[in-house]
Amino acid sequence: MNTKLIKNYFLLIFTILFVSSLEAQVVVSGIISDIKGKPIIGATVVIKNTNTGAITNDLGKFKIEKAPIGKLILQIHYLGFETKEVSILTQQNKPLEINIKLLNKNENLDEVIVKGKTKAAIKRDNPIKIEVIETQKFKMESASVIDLVNRTTGIKIRQSGGLGSAVKINLNGFQGDAIRVFKDGIPMDYLDGAYGVGFVPTNTLERVEVYKGVLPAELGSDALGGAVNMVSAANKPGSRLSSSYELASFNTHRATLNLNLTNKKNNVFVGLESFINYSDNNYEANVNYVDPDTRNEIPIEVDLFHNMFRQHYIEVYAGFKNRSWADELKLSVTNFKFHRENQFGQLMQYPVGASYNEQIGDFVPTIRYKKSLLKKKLLVDQFLTHSKVKRISVDTLNGSYDWLGKFTTNNESQEPGELGSPDFTTLDRYNMVSRTTFKYTINDKNSLTINAVYNSYSQEGSNPYGEYTEGENPVQLISLPANYDKFVSGLALDSRLFNNRIQNSLQFKYYYSKSSGRSVDDVTGLVSAEEVGANISNFGFGNSLRYKINNNIKTRISLEQATRLPTQSEIFGNGSTSIANLGLKPEQSLNANISVDITNNKNLSTGTNLFYRYSTNMIASTTSVTAISSVYENLEKVRGYGIELNSTYSFLKHFDITGNLTYQSFRQKGHQEGETNLLDDARVQNIPFFFSNLSASANFEKILRRKDKLKAYWYYSYIHPYYLNKIPKDLEADGFLGLFGKSGLTNTELYIPKQNMHTVGFVWLPNKEKQFSIGFEVKNLFDQLVFDNFKIQNAGRSFHMKLTYTIDFNPK
Template sequence: MKQKGVKWLRYFFLLCLMGISVCTYASEGKRTLNGLVTDVEGVPIIGANILVKGQATGVISDVEGKFSITVSSPKDVLVISYIGYDTVEMIVGEKTSINVQLTESSNLLNDVVVIGYGSMKKGEITSAITNVKSEDFIQGVVKDATQLLQGKVAGLQMASPSGDPTAGVEINIRGVSTISASSAPLIVIDGIPGGSLNSIAPEDVETIDVLKDGSAAAIYGTRGTNGVIIITTKKAKQGKASLEYHGYVAFESIQKQTDVLEASDYKRLAQDPLFKDKISDEGANLNWIDAITRNPVNHTHNLSLRGGSDKTNYIASITYRKQDGILLNTGKEALTFKIGLNHSMMDDKLRVQLNVNNSTIKQDVTWYNAYLQACLMNPTRPVYNEDGSYKEYGTSYKPYNPVALLNEETDQEKWNQLLASGKITFSPIEGLNLSAMAAMQRYDSMRDKWNNFKYFTTTIENKNAEVTKWAAGSMDRTLELMADYFKAIGQHEFSGLVGYSYQDFERQGSSMYAMDFPTDIFGPWNIGTAQSTKDGKSTISSYKNSNKLISFFGRFTYNYDNKYMLMASLRREGSSKFGVNHKWGWFPAISAGWRISEEGFMKNISFVDDLKLRVGFGVTGTELSNSYQSLVLLNYSGVGQMNGQWTQGVVPASNPNPDLKWETKSEWNLGIDFSLLSRRLNGTIDFYQRTTSDLLSEYQVPVPPNFISTMWANVGKIRNRGIELALDGEVIRTKDFTWRLGGNFSYNANKLLSLSNDKYQRDYWYTGWTSSGIQQTTHIVKEGEPIGNFYGWKAVGLTDDGLWLVEGADGNPKLASEAGQEDKQVIGNGLPSMYAGLNTTLLYKNFDLGISLRGAFGFEVLNEYRMHWETMKRISEANLPKSVLKKPFGSQSYVFDSHMYHSYYVEKGDYVKLDNITLGYTLNLNNKYLRSIRLYVTGHNLLTITGYDGLDPEVSIKGLDPGVERKELYPTVRSYTVGAIVKF
């Protein structure tokens, strides 16, 4: 009782003091309060928001972190905030100046996440969206901006199956949802849907947000059906002009060479009675793979400048990238620049944004067969004759000289990619924004390929050079008009958005081919002199097509007390690609969130900091790949006489289908977000099911009444189910040392539910191809089965004389040469069902160490090279892999059978990669001229742990025939990078 009385006396005394202060201050009137905002290291924070709580009064800190604000009472509370930092509230009292120190936010709920046509705090998100910041990107050489995410996002399935610097990265989000269109997600760059990754430099990327489920992606309609990757580049911002340089040098080498027979093996086999008449020792001792590869030293330089006032600010950057390939005469050189400008007027009611990104790229495209030819070359053969000319080996059955292939052919592509946009935003009243955005993306390319003919074919003798020229161009135009409004009433927060989008796409191109020139000294630039042109054997072609997308869309969000959240969107979209009866489609979405941790019954559970349940449903669509598939198309065919003149005939090339429409993907998502142990452990779990109906595919139809025997129609259905888990936390956190650990896991099960209806029937079809020599399909697409199934014979043994035995339809073994179509079965699947990533960061004072691992599991890989060449029967044709010396299934014989497709060459593909290790040191100087220097070293693609016998189990995940390591491959590379980031 006594303690309670003392407590009330304290409150009374405090109230008296406050009353005296108020009376004194009231007699003095308003006053100005000066302040300084810094981070924990004393570095001024530019652009921090300083508001008087509950009032409209507010300012921002200047280039030195200073501010001045007018207050009217000692009871006023200042709210100081800045993105990425914890918000601070301070009572004014009698202070005339204050120093405010902001600390980096450990509350991930306040992180800003970019969603379709806007942004939200992470804690308010009700859909499956993952945000990755630049500090979490993988380091070192990457092919494009999306590879920065590799191993970082649950449910994002990525593959980089080629070491070619001109090749891209393959991406699926939550599996394959179509059987005829692309499964690649929509790329949005700075708000522009369909932005090209080639138009930006990875070094200019600030954040990447991945919209994975239907409720998040439905706002983008048909183009969001495979998920959406939103890339936000570095923006202009106010403050003192700052200059930043990021440069690095990369040392690259082939990750793994194909293990082929060496000269010593040839010499030994030449003494064996079985082979002495089939192979020859030509005196040399050569590693042909070494002869066509190199260890390039590549470099990248990025310079950016930004600054300006609170009214007008800017950013400008330029990036130069030089990437030589490991194969001779292959590589890529790019020059990219970016300009951004922001300007506000009318007391910040009118804002203008301009952004321009442009890339000019030159790349030397490899002759993909060169690596295979090097594998097949007899290691006792020399590259050159005694006079220095190339040794010629190319015949109808023996390999070509691969050094000549790479040196005597030039295949060069030059292109320019321009991405430009402008946006005007008008805010007439608080909470209301009216905006108009116009953008254009232009692509122009030219590709020239020429070679010395005799090194590339044996079908035509004594022809001097051949030339092929391509030219292509495209123009994408976008116009978007939007209005959004936000209103808070007590504990209720509402926001709404309505918009209109118009997109126009145009494509065109041409090509020319000629051969047999009087000289090859002009390269591709004297094509009219070719003998083939005079003989009428040269070819020329061209094309042009266009299509349009028009959309109306809206979104509504509601948040009550940061506890109950709702988001709903609707898009009405029309496409010129579809039939006259189905030009338009509806794409609705709804999602809700419940922050369970804010309920009263959770208050006593101290280890739970945040717990949110999410549920969402969304509908998206898939367009046709080509612009005119719903129409009757005509082709020229044959020549006949009409009225005494030769006239080219015209025949139908497709059947019309006025009912051709969107594929419709419906997706449910259930998610849980949690944060535990004072936010030391954070995680997300998502369960989803997506079903795509009205699959677009080509079906057999009768003729007549149809013009031709095939027609595009909407018939089938496919389903993907899966689970995703992401965890991250701080294992150790002290003053000088922090250990962060994060990981993600995803599982996806795919099933083709149907392919037929009452009008169109198709139970299955075969796809994939083994190429020359074997002439077999590799995969099957079948109702009730997953996409990606390998379909062939199951090898069960080898006879004593080296002939393959396979399992027959009756379960008994039979000679492979006697097996039929009825004996084939599913022998694997080329799509991984599971992906995982593990990332750890250790911070000690100014040092940092980051390690990333990733893996894929539950799939098989067809080793095409082994399938074609792992038999002694072909030793007279070319060099063979060393694995040919194995005796399969415990047999006493080598393989002497013909090369063929069966399960022995479909290997388990599971792998774990030590993907990235980065060690860095940051020196914070914070003087007038130099803010900081960061030095780092990185190793990329360092180690692959796998049971697969080929070069790399990370193979293509595209299309209906995934999981094949092609024999005509470009080997993957390992790189070591030394880099520096200097901020002035």
């Protein structure tokens, strides 16, 4: 790590903070609220015919410094409200304070009229690099959250099959648990993966936020290189009922039903967030069939036959808002269950015909409390939950299936189990999460945020086929109690300087974890006779700076020393396919980002982002000494860099074109123990290093009816060939950046070929003033071969039809 560079960087930051305190101040300030007196966050207040203005903070307050003397006109803009102009008179040495109320404006949900800044725009203006996906704009399309995120610059979500299959997020070179997932700013550990990007329909979300490089202290987690925060549509004010139903190929059904009701005073609310996913996932795949007579492998195309997934998720909530004792108190209860059939193992080498997994959460309560104190200068946000999630893993078949679905019984010498060893695991996971956030507004320029997240995890279960302790009275290892406590805290100073031209976020973080349980010796393979434990304590820091050069150009620079603590699954295993390792060390990484965003006019915007990562003690799954189960170990040191480019162009009032590309080069430093030095500086395997997206859409009205509206769209995705396993660097393509030239590989099984996928579709609203739409979409239009995580083949061409309907109960 270059300590001199870091010292100079922070010296620059502190210099900027100091210089800002020397500014002279001629101030116009006040509060922007709605007609009920509720503060409006993110409203734009500008002095007419000038570039001088401000944005309201979390309390609806604004402050314009260095306002001219004399008669002025203030213009106030905010999405969904009438634009307002107010005449004021300013005088020398006499600060002016004025409070303004905005009127609601009737607006169709299918139209996007930007007057001022939406919450998404405010997020994009953050000093931390954030990609914001406004999912409500795509809720009428048959697009999953994975589809939307994969069209975003710099990120790919990998799937091991169809709907409901395991997912792995890859963001700027990091993947898996290095990228944390949140819902409304809360870590999703307590639902044990049941609410994730692979399951949640777009209709239930307002937006998805992708954080790159630096994670804000207010999220309060130990992500190594970024995070995905899914913001629920239930947070939108007002009363409404929204529903959707999607029917697609491979007997796929996806339905949502969301309800939010408030009283006339808007201080009592109840609601429901629910969805159902089902798919047979019986798409065609190219496999190697073993001829029972000759034992030769024959490439054939078959329909997958044991790949079904079904899931339901129901969250019921109620609470109070805008009371003297609470800004918001929300109580919720969640029930969920999913059932996943296993068609194959980690690789698509041989079929599985009976194994399955289930995950059940019968009753998961949560409580969230928000309150403003000290004359609304201090905001308190407390979240608390205690969950129990049951995991079931079954693989006890006394025989095997071939790719044609033919069953063969095992002989007497063979054990049951299709995936290598028998498994009948029932695992109860208990998780208590407490997240506390304090945000104190020091003045109009500075605020201080303190966040602390405590997670207490324990598990116990049974698996008669799993590991046993040594001694006269052996017991199942997984039946012994295992405990894991994790504490992550953050302190952030956020500043707005030079009339909001500079925004800065300076952060310090502390990480602590404590684990206890039984472990397996990595040499003998024996279970330890006594309980063992491990403590981890570490500090981190980060800073993000955004500089607004002018109204059209913004630049960001960020630096963070990040830490990721091991997850409970990595430490304790799952009782069947992976075993415990309580000695895991945390991953650490130095992350740096530099980005520039340019908006030449209302129709064209471009941006670029450069990033650098140096990571140590990377956690990876390796084969244990038993050669049956896997174990997580600290293995890799990884260093890499990358560049992202994106652009959006709108023209002729009807058409939009968006494109982006990402190049990233991540390589291990040297080689790992047990590897040959031929793998020095090898690329990290199973990660795409170049991919791009291109899309176009057109919006028309009065096509078939006087009030109808039609949107047609096309999405294109390209992934350059990449490597399934580590290969010597001199065998890579010898052209520029490895993108051109000829590879020295002769074994085509070691790389994943290039992929081109086209999606086309349309959405039709018979009456644009009503909230009903019909959508039709074709994914993978040209039926190309598509591969994903570990070269798992995904579905070919598929057809989707989607109906959406919303009833708005708000008075007009």
